[in-house]
Amino acid sequence: xxxxxxxxxxxxxxVKSEVVSWFRIQEMFHFDSIHMYGIIGLAVLVGMISLxxxxxxxxxxxxGAPISVADKDMTPKRYIIGGSIFGLGWALVxxxxxxMYALVGDGYWMMLVPMFFAFLGTxxxxxxxEKLPH
Amino acid sequence: xxxxxxxxxPWYVAGPLIGLMVPLLLLLDNRQFGISSAYRHMCAAVLxxxxxxxxxxxxxxxxxxxxxxxxxxxxxxxxxxxxPEGYATxxxxxxxxxxxxxGITNFSGLIPAEIFNLSFLATPAGVAIMVxxxxxxxxxxxxxxxxxxxxAISGLSNLQLPSLIAVVGxxxxxxxxxxxxxxxxxx
Numbered sequence: 001x002x003x004x005x006x007x008x009x010x011x012x013x014x015v016k017s018e019v020v021s022w023f024r025i026q027e028m029f030h031f032d033s034i035h036m037y038g039i040i041g042l043a044v045l046v047g048m049i050s051l052x053x054x055x056x057x058x059x060x061x062x063x064g065a066p067i068s069v070a071d072k073d074m075t076p077k078r079y080i081i082g083g084s085i086f087g088l089g090w091a092l093v094x095x096x097x098x099x100m101y102a103l104v105g106d107g108y109w110m111m112l113v114p115m116f117f118a119f120l121g122t123x124x125x126x127x128x129x130e131k132l133p134h
Numbered sequence: 135x136x137x138x139x140x141x142x143x144p145w146y147v148a149g150p151l152i153g154l155m156v157p158l159l160l161l162l163d164n165r166q167f168g169i170s171s172a173y174r175h176m177c178a179a180v181l182x183x184x185x186x187x188x189x190x191x192x193x194x195x196x197x198x199x200x201x202x203x204x205x206x207x208x209x210x211x212x213x214x215x216x217x218p219e220g221y222a223t224x225x226x227x228x229x230x231x232x233x234x235x236x237g238i239t240n241f242s243g244l245i246p247a248e249i250f251n252l253s254f255l256a257t258p259a260g261v262a263i264m265v266x267x268x269x270x271x272x273x274x275x276x277x278x279x280x281x282x283x284x285x286a287i288s289g290l291s292n293l294q295l296p297s298l299i300a301v302v303g304x305x306x307x308x309x310x311x312x313x314x315x316x317x318x319x320x321x
Contacts, residue, residue, distance in 0.1 A: 003165070003198040006158055007205015008212065009151075015213035015244070016139075017148030022245040023223040026233060029312035032226040035145045040286055042149025047167075047291030050157035061164045069166060072279065072289060072296040079296050082278025083285070083303020089270025090304060091311035092263050094245065096282040097271060098169040101203050103244065105210025106217075110250035114268030121272025122173035123181070126188035132277065 002062075011102040020102045022094030029091055078134040089118075139216040142224065155283075156291050165198055168284030170275035172203045236320040259319045278303060 018024045019039060028036035053059070054067055061067055090096055093114045095103060100118070103111040125132075159165040178193035222242045230241065238246045254260040275281040278300045280289065286304065289297020 001201060002162055003159070003202040004205040004208070006155060006162070007202040008209040009205075010155055010202075011206035011209020012213045013143065013148055013151050013209075014206070015210050016143040016216070017145060017152075018142055018223055018244065019148065019152070020210070020244055021223045021225075022249075023225045023229070023233070023241060026312070027225045027229040029308050030229050030232055032229045032232075038145040039149040039152065040282075042146060043153035043155075043287050044290045046150045046153025047156035047287055048293070050154070051160075051291050054157060054160060059161065061161055063163065065164060067160050067164050069160070069292050071292075072294045074296055076296070076299055079278050079299040080303050082274050082276070083300035084274070084307035084310075085270050086274030086278050086281060086300075087304040087307020087309075088311045088315075089267045089272075089274055089307075090282070091308040091316060092267030093271060096169075097173070097275060098203075098206055098281075098283055101169075101206040102210035102213070105207035105212075106214040106244065107211075108243075108245055108250065110252075110255070110264070111245075113255060113264040114271065117265050117268030118170075118272030118275075119173050119176060121269040121274070122170075122276050123177045123189075123272075124269075125273045125276040126174065126177060126186050129188055129277075 010098065011105055014099055014102045015106050020095060020099035020106070025091070025094040075134050078132075081133065089121075136216065140218040152287065153291070156288055159202075163198065166284070167288045168199075168280055169203060169206075170272070170281035170284060171196070172199045173272050174276060175200055236317065238320075262319050274307070 014020050017039060019036070024036055027033050051069065059067055095111070097118065100111050100115050104115070155167045159167050174189070175193040175196050178189040178191060181189045184190050220242070223244055225241065238248055240247050248254065249260070249263060255264055280297070280300060282304065285297040285300040290301065
């Protein structure tokens with residue numbers, strides 16, 4: 001349950017900063033504002049510095065276990081194809097997975113429709129993945 | 135206090151706060167910030183074990199991810215309590231003009247009321263946006279091994295070249311949709 005609070009924090013920030021807004025996503029893809037790029041850029045910068053500090057000082061997690069972040073496999077095909085399919089959906093719905101949850105909490109019930117189909121899309125991928133190039 | 139909370143959060147405050155999710159989740163229990171995997175765990179929870187290898191794992195060991203997305207819903211609800219009357223997303227004038235050409239002129243709230251309603255869902259355009267769009271998000275996120283949180287934020291923070299490739303893919307797909315396909319759907 002200790003992950004409930006970080007989730008609440010993220011959902012709150014995502015709504016208040018309009019990261020979850022369809023309008024902001026369109027604005028981003030039209031290159032009309034720094035808003036989304038600034039948020040993603042600064043998030044990556046802070047994440048990168050924190051990770052460097054965690055590695056440099058070999059910090060442990062709450063249970064005292066060493067923190068390790070595995071490298072991702074270098075299999076370019078899946079990132080190019082899968083990433084592009086995700087991008088098509090991202091621009092269509094105007095929200096990525098995290099924001100969809102936040103929008104439902106914010107009272108935008110219609111987001112349950114793309115969420116249900118994201119669930120089905122995940123299921124379909126899992127069922128046919130052996131047939132797909134990776 | 136309420137007046138302060140009612141203000142939208144500037145991007146230069148939100149960016150660092152979201153970036154802090156990366157060390158926070160690692161320090162709590164060595165977990166990597168990533169959201170789309172929650173759908174995989176839901177599939178694993180409802181599908182019969184052993185039928186599909188991709189969904190045959192101990193999803194309960196990944197329960198934190200489901201708790202995390204539940205938290206996001208609650209966070210969204212708490213944020214709704216601070217939404218002022220007549221709130222509209224303050225996007226740039228150029229974007230408003232571009233969206234106007236698609237017939238979107240109502241910028242109140244966070245998503246366009248013209249699109250996200252039941253009667254629009256019954257049109258081909260509504261199916262394309264809400265049904266096909268959602269499907270692509272779920273399918274593409276797992277195919278590509280992550281979404282905006284897992285690749286763009288966690289992966290890039292960890293200087294992962296695969297994540298950079300995935301993010302380029304996100305934008306390639308997103309721009310293709312925005313400039314070539316969405317105008318056809320909405321016009």
